[in-house]
Amino acid sequence: xxxxxxxxxxxxxxxxxxxxxxxxxxxxxxxxxxxxxxxxxxxxxxxxxxxxxxxxxxxxxxxxxxxxxxxxxxxxxxxxxxxxxxxxxxxxxxxxxxxxxxxxxxxxxxxxxxxxxxxxxxxxxxxxxxxxxxxxxxxxxxxxxxxxxxxxxxxxxxxxxxxxxxxxxxxxxxxxxxxxxxxxxxxxxxxxxxxxxxxxxxxxxxxxxxxxxxxxxxxxxxxxxxxxxxxxxxxxxxxxxxxxxxxxxxxxxxxxxxxxxxxxxxxxxxxxxxxxxxxxxxxxxxxxxxxxxxxxxxxxxxxxxxxxxxxxxxxxxxxxxxxxxxxxxxxxxxxxxxxxxx
Numbered sequence: 001x002x003x004x005x006x007x008x009x010x011x012x013x014x015x016x017x018x019x020x021x022x023x024x025x026x027x028x029x030x031x032x033x034x035x036x037x038x039x040x041x042x043x044x045x046x047x048x049x050x051x052x053x054x055x056x057x058x059x060x061x062x063x064x065x066x067x068x069x070x071x072x073x074x075x076x077x078x079x080x081x082x083x084x085x086x087x088x089x090x091x092x093x094x095x096x097x098x099x100x101x102x103x104x105x106x107x108x109x110x111x112x113x114x115x116x117x118x119x120x121x122x123x124x125x126x127x128x129x130x131x132x133x134x135x136x137x138x139x140x141x142x143x144x145x146x147x148x149x150x151x152x153x154x155x156x157x158x159x160x161x162x163x164x165x166x167x168x169x170x171x172x173x174x175x176x177x178x179x180x181x182x183x184x185x186x187x188x189x190x191x192x193x194x195x196x197x198x199x200x201x202x203x204x205x206x207x208x209x210x211x212x213x214x215x216x217x218x219x220x221x222x223x224x225x226x227x228x229x230x231x232x233x234x235x236x237x238x239x240x241x242x243x244x245x246x247x248x249x250x251x252x253x254x255x256x257x258x259x260x261x262x263x264x265x266x267x268x269x270x271x272x273x274x275x276x277x278x279x280x281x282x283x284x285x286x287x288x289x290x291x292x293x294x295x296x297x298x299x300x301x302x303x304x305x306x307x308x309x310x311x312x313x314x315x316x317x318x319x320x321x322x323x324x325x326x327x328x329x330x331x332x333x334x335x336x337x338x339x340x341x342x
Contacts, residue, residue, distance in 0.1 A: 058333045061335060075128055168198045171311055180216040262278070
């Protein structure tokens with residue numbers, strides 16, 4: 001394919017995504033049932049987190065990053081259902097033939113997108129056996145053990161898009177109230193199950209960290225009224241209980257109706273909270289101290305958010321996306337979300 005043909009194929013998927021979003025009333029109930037998100041959570045995802053506003057520059061960057069293969073097989077994850085658009089765009093930009101296996105748990109959006117695209121180069125399949133693939137590459141989205149299992153069976157290269165998380169950074173020159181409002185907007189989408197979802201916030205100064213925790217608690221409580229959390233599965237409920245107990249013992253925790261915000265003491269090791277709207281706030285002395293605290297989790301960090309992208313770069317690993325707080329869950333459609341891809 002020529003570069004222009006690849007760009008045209010991605011644009012066709014974007015047009016299809018706009019069509020699906022416009023007709024979302026037809027698929028939203030099935031997505032609510034399959035994802036466990038609330039009706040309002042699905043509406044938020046479809047209206048604000050499908051990358052239908054990608055610029056020509058974004059699309060060109062995605063095409064340039066996609067690679068060149070005779071065919072691509074795609075195995076999708078269920079955690080962020082709108083991620084099917086980026087996954088299909090990357091695959092179609094790379095190859096003239098694409099097979100995609102939607103998540104068995106949550107196939108609705110992916111199937112609607114492929115149907116709307118009317119692209120004969122994309123084929124939906126119910127099963128995909130890695131051992132039967134003899135050319136091209138396989139793109140796998142999901143947990144590390146899922147990717148490892150596919151790699152063990154495959155005879156072709158496997159590109160893994162693994163699990164990860166986001167981290168927020170609040171330096172001395174950031175406004176605490178604004179940071180809390182924006183961070184809450186990043187936590188709520190997908191009930192924090194996405195690889196860009198912030199789960200820890202590093203704040204310069206003990207008093208500022210305490211203020212951020214309280215304000216974030218208030219913001220999340222307010223958002224729970226307009227975008228309720230979906231039902232909490234039993235395993236995640238147990239993880240929530242363990243985190244709250246740990247933080248109650250270690251320092252303090254603010255427990256809301258549908259969230260928890262833990263506050264650690266200065267210099268203490270970070271505690272990774274569970275998903276479903278749990279955030280660990282950690283005070284630190286400066287950016288260097290913040291980098292030191294996050295080092296044990298560094299390879300899991302996919303995105304860092306701050307009041308500016310430049311500020312995010314103060315603590316972000318080289319591969320991590322930099323984002324403004326409030327936009328961590330709205331990355332440009334310029335390539336893989338996970339820039340650690342390999």
